[in-house]
Amino acid sequence: MAKKRKHVESSKEEPPKKDDLAPERPKRTLLGWKNGDAEMQSDALLFRNKEKVLVTCSRRITSRYRHLMLNVVSLLPHCKKDSKVESRASKGATLNELIDFRNCSCCLFFECRKQKDLYLWMTRSPDGPSVKFLVNAVHTMEELKLTGNHLKGSRPILTFSSNFDKEPRWMLIKEMIMQIFGTPKGHRKAKPFHDHVFVFSIVDNHIWFRNYQISVPHNETDKVDRGGLDKMTLIEVGPRFCLNPIKIFGGSFGGPTLYENPYYVSPNLIRAMEKRKRAGKYVRKVKAKQRRKTHEHENPLEPDEFADLWKN
Amino acid sequence: MGVFFEEDDVRDYINDRKISSESESGSEEVPLSEPSKTAVYNREGLLEKLEDMAWPENVEWIHKLNVDYDWAEEIDVNDDLSRELAFYNQALNGTRNAFEKLQSMSIPFLRPPDFYAEMVKSDTHMLKIKSRLMSEKKKIEEAEERKKAREAKKIAKEVQAQKTKERVKRKKEEIDSVKRWRKQRQQGGFARGKDMELDFGDEDGNSFERPKKKRPGVAPGDRSGGLKGKVKNKNRAFREAKFGHGGRKGMKKQNTAETTGDLRGFNRGFNKGNKKARR
Numbered sequence: 001m002a003k004k005r006k007h008v009e010s011s012k013e014e015p016p017k018k019d020d021l022a023p024e025r026p027k028r029t030l031l032g033w034k035n036g037d038a039e040m041q042s043d044a045l046l047f048r049n050k051e052k053v054l055v056t057c058s059r060r061i062t063s064r065y066r067h068l069m070l071n072v073v074s075l076l077p078h079c080k081k082d083s084k085v086e087s088r089a090s091k092g093a094t095l096n097e098l099i100d101f102r103n104c105s106c107c108l109f110f111e112c113r114k115q116k117d118l119y120l121w122m123t124r125s126p127d128g129p130s131v132k133f134l135v136n137a138v139h140t141m142e143e144l145k146l147t148g149n150h151l152k153g154s155r156p157i158l159t160f161s162s163n164f165d166k167e168p169r170w171m172l173i174k175e176m177i178m179q180i181f182g183t184p185k186g187h188r189k190a191k192p193f194h195d196h197v198f199v200f201s202i203v204d205n206h207i208w209f210r211n212y213q214i215s216v217p218h219n220e221t222d223k224v225d226r227g228g229l230d231k232m233t234l235i236e237v238g239p240r241f242c243l244n245p246i247k248i249f250g251g252s253f254g255g256p257t258l259y260e261n262p263y264y265v266s267p268n269l270i271r272a273m274e275k276r277k278r279a280g281k282y283v284r285k286v287k288a289k290q291r292r293k294t295h296e297h298e299n300p301l302e303p304d305e306f307a308d309l310w311k312n
Numbered sequence: 313m314g315v316f317f318e319e320d321d322v323r324d325y326i327n328d329r330k331i332s333s334e335s336e337s338g339s340e341e342v343p344l345s346e347p348s349k350t351a352v353y354n355r356e357g358l359l360e361k362l363e364d365m366a367w368p369e370n371v372e373w374i375h376k377l378n379v380d381y382d383w384a385e386e387i388d389v390n391d392d393l394s395r396e397l398a399f400y401n402q403a404l405n406g407t408r409n410a411f412e413k414l415q416s417m418s419i420p421f422l423r424p425p426d427f428y429a430e431m432v433k434s435d436t437h438m439l440k441i442k443s444r445l446m447s448e449k450k451k452i453e454e455a456e457e458r459k460k461a462r463e464a465k466k467i468a469k470e471v472q473a474q475k476t477k478e479r480v481k482r483k484k485e486e487i488d489s490v491k492r493w494r495k496q497r498q499q500g501g502f503a504r505g506k507d508m509e510l511d512f513g514d515e516d517g518n519s520f521e522r523p524k525k526k527r528p529g530v531a532p533g534d535r536s537g538g539l540k541g542k543v544k545n546k547n548r549a550f551r552e553a554k555f556g557h558g559g560r561k562g563m564k565k566q567n568t569a570e571t572t573g574d575l576r577g578f579n580r581g582f583n584k585g586n587k588k589a590r591r
Contacts, residue, residue, distance in 0.1 A: 047371050063572045074432050129361045141433060142573035144444045151423065152430045155377060159406030162382040168358040175366050178378055185375050193423040194377075194414070199403045204389040212403045216411075221420035229408050234400060237432065250361060258357045262347030 049184035053079040054104040056095070058087035061112035067140040068118075069110045071239040074141075075211065076181065077153035077189035080104060087111045092253030099125040099252075106180045107252070110135075117267045120243060121253065122176050128251040129258065131173055133207075133243040134267070141238040148213035148235030150196040155183040156211070157194055161201035169248060169259045170202065177207075193221075196237060205263065207243040212236050373413060379406035440570070 053076055057069050061084065073081050080102050085091055091111075099107050109121035118138065123130035139146070158181060164174040177200055183190050199210040212234035218224050224232075248259040367375075381402045387394050414421040431438075 047368060047375065049367075049375050063567055063569075067569055067572060124365055127364070129365065140569075140573050142437070142569045144441050144570075144573075147441050147445070149431050149433045149438055152432045154423070157407055157410045158376070158378045159402050160378060160380050161402060162380050165380070168355045168362065169353070172358050172362045172365075175362055178376060179365075179367070182375075182377060191429060192420065193427070194410070194421045195423050197403045197407050197410075199399050199406075201383070201399060201402055203387065203395065203398075206389075208395075208399065210399045210403065212400070214407055216422065218422050221422050221424050222418050223415055224411055224422070229411060232404065232407065232411075234403050234407070248358065250357065256354075256357070257352045258354045258361065260351040260353070262349075262351035262353075 048186075049182070051078060051106055051179050051182075051184060052102075052104040053180050054082055054095075054099050054102055054107040055079045055110075056082040056085050056098070056107070057110035058091075058112050059084045060115060061110060061118075062115050064138060064140065065110060065112050065118045065135075067142060068135075068138050068239055068241065071141045072108065074152060075156070076183065078184055078187050079108070085109070087113070095123075095253055096125065099123075106176075108180065109253075114268075119246075122173075122180060123252045124176065124179070125252050128249060128255055129172065129176070130249045130252050130254075131176060132246045132249070134246055134264070135241050135243055137208075137240065137242040139238055139240040143238060146236050146238035146240075148196075148237035150213045150237055151191050151193065153183070153187075153189045154191045154193050154195050155185065156181070157197040157214075158182055159197060159199050159201075161203075163202045164200070169245070172248065173207070173245065174200075197234070205244070205261075207245070209239075209241050209243070210236065211238060211240075374417070374419075377410065379409050381406050 055069060055073050055076070057066060061069070073079055082098060082102065085094060085098070091109075095107060095109060099105075105125055107121065107123040107125060109123065111119040111121065113119065118135040120133045120135050121130055122133070158178060160174055160177075164170045181198060195214050197212050197214055199208070199212065201208050213236075214232060214234060216224055216228050216232045218228055244261070244264065245259075246261050246264050247257055250256040250258055383398060383402070387398050389395060411421070433441075
């Protein structure tokens with residue numbers, strides 16, 4: 001009873017005050033209150049990272065490379081893994097369709113050729129660009145030498161070496177890496193803590209990838225103690241790989257070539273060269289034998305006068 | 313026919329000589345030391361594309377989480393140690409910078425110790441890693457022990473000499489003490505007293521009981537002829553571990569994720585020259 005009465009009284013008193021002092025209520029919108037400073041915030045908030053990455057591989061991929069792909073999948077909570085795709089000339093069209101079908105914006109395509117060479121396509125889907133890399137120096141996470149471990153789906157810190165900003169091609173690749181390998185903030189599978197760091201660095205015109213676990217002594221979740229940053233250590237988690245950019249295309253899986261690595265030699269050519277070298281060795285040997293034979297044939301030994309001396 | 317054949321061979325041979333001499337002259341080690349002239353590099357197109365695809369410029373850092381790190385000096389690619397160290401330093405410095413930024417935003421970013429969630433590597437895998445580390449540690453310890461034993465063997469002679477010396481000394485002392493006792497008794501007129509007992513300092517009193525220590529050799533109940541504690545033939549054991557002893561073989565021979573990562577069975581010397589393993 002008492003409560004009710006009080007309420008009535010207050011409602012009686014308030015109306016005159018409201019007219020004088022209370023500011024007018026902002027308009028309500030679907031997203032919240034429409035307000036001056038709220039608009040300022042929403043401008044920054046407007047951006048939402050909605051990248052989704054399709055990860056697939058070609059048929060006849062070897063186990064080692066498949067494991068690498070699975071490792072990458074486990075590192076990217078915002079990716080969708082799809083079944084293997086036939087790696088033919090028409091793969092671009094198929095893959096573009098697939099990306100569209102799966103609602104993705106980027107694609108990582110691991111293409112294995114001859115059960116030996118691994119190529120990685122990094123693509124943004126509807127209108128490019130796409131980068132083709134040759135992957136080498138692959139180490140998967142299963143290796144027992146890599147002793148670190150971190151949360152699945154925690155957002156990685158991306159560190160780039162400064163030579164990424166020196167040339168347009170590297171800048172483009174950096175932006176692509178940032179969009180593909182960065183986990184979107186507030187993604188439903190992402191965890192709110194940061195306990196691993198990716199390293200992308202250019203050495204010798206190759207991009208080297210490393211993944212480290214961060215271990216810091218700390219008590220609070222939003223602060224590192226004084227000296228905690230100095231005591232911080234990193235433990236490698238894996239995987240490791242090294243990317244050699246071959247070509248950058250304007251479209252996704254095709255289009256005009258924007259860049260071509262002038263130093264690139266395909267592993268096929270290298271193998272062929274080695275093979276030819278080895279084959280040359282054999283042919284040389286055979287030739288030498290033949291030459292010897294013909295030489296012996298042409299210059300027969302003079303009959304030895306003492307040949308039959310000890311026969312009887 | 314034969315003539316044709318030979319001519320062909322000769323031509324091949326000459327071709328091969330040419331090619332092999334080319335490949336020997338360095339194209340094998342460093343692929344294309346000179347840039348090819350036909351390569352495309354469309355800078356404007358690249359920059360345009362970059363503008364098209366890039367996120368808006370006012371995106372907050374928290375969405376990107378990127379950190380740049382300036383390398384102080386160029387490093388050699390083929391030097392594994394320095395290269396890895398450089399990567400490590402990059403990661404470490406980058407993380408420090410990022411953490412400072414995160415700290416200034418006062419958003420929780422460190423994982424509390426009681427936050428349990430799925431990890432990238434499974435527990436069984438981590439157990440494997442742990443056991444490997446342990447076995448490595450054990451191996452090192454064993455090697456050290458062996459080393460110590462070897463050194464101990466060297467000085468064993470000296471130790472033995474010292475021991476015999478000590479034994480002789482002790483015997484002498486004991487005899488002396490007996491002599492002293494007798495003298496005392498003589499002086500005391502062989503009176504019965506408390507100095508009747510011989511006083512050896514180090515007598516335990518239970519010298520007739522069996523020592524508690526386990527006897528080496530065969531246990532009383534053992535009828536196996538001393539083979540009980542011993543391991544089987546080492547060779548046999550290894551072969552059984554490798555090829556199996558009974559049971560199904562199929563599952564053991566398949567590759568798993570772990571075995572593909574395991575490179576122990578491969579010949580390391582084959583690719584020693586170029587550590588980058590470009591090809």
